[in-house]
Amino acid sequence: MIMILSQELIEILSSISARTKNFDPGKHLFYQGDRVKSIFMVKQGLVELVRNPLDDDSIILQRASTDTVLAEASVYSTTYHCDAVGVGSSEVWAAHLAREIQNARYRSKILSRKMVTSRLMAG
Numbered sequence: 001m002i003m004i005l006s007q008e009l010i011e012i013l014s015s016i017s018a019r020t021k022n023f024d025p026g027k028h029l030f031y032q033g034d035r036v037k038s039i040f041m042v043k044q045g046l047v048e049l050v051r052n053p054l055d056d057d058s059i060i061l062q063r064a065s066t067d068t069v070l071a072e073a074s075v076y077s078t079t080y081h082c083d084a085v086g087v088g089s090s091e092v093w094a095a096h097l098a099r100e101i102q103n104a105r106y107r108s109k110i111l112s113r114k115m116v117t118s119r120l121m122a123g
Helices: 002-014 072-076 099-111 116-122
Strands: 019-023 028-030 038-044 047-051 059-064 068-070 083-086 090-096
Touching: 019 028, 038 072, 059 068
Parallel strands: none
Antiparallel strands: 019 090, 028 083, 038 068, 038 090, 047 059, 047 083
16 A cells, blocks of 8 residues: 555656755755655665664664655654665655645545545545
8 A cells, every 4th residue: 555655646746846956875864853844755876764762773764765755654744753864875856845745645545445434534
């Protein structure tokens, strides 16, 4: 189900004007706690979503490669819950996060429900 939603989101994002950002290995695209202002898609390279607990080693939550939406769950949040770090030289596509994207994501989540009654209750 996540792959289906991601593909739909990629198609929506591809139709929106955006900027491309390049960054070097080890550099951060965003930090945990930063305000969510954009949604990102990896166009080239590899970006890891990493959480750094105070008492343990880093935890890699996602390894995003070409045409992968990065931190997709952030569409519903005001702040990022992890860091995004380039593993190699990376290029990402960034679109300002608009209410239309959030609404499209919400609608696709509702439509993915199997029962009509649960769709009606959610909408």
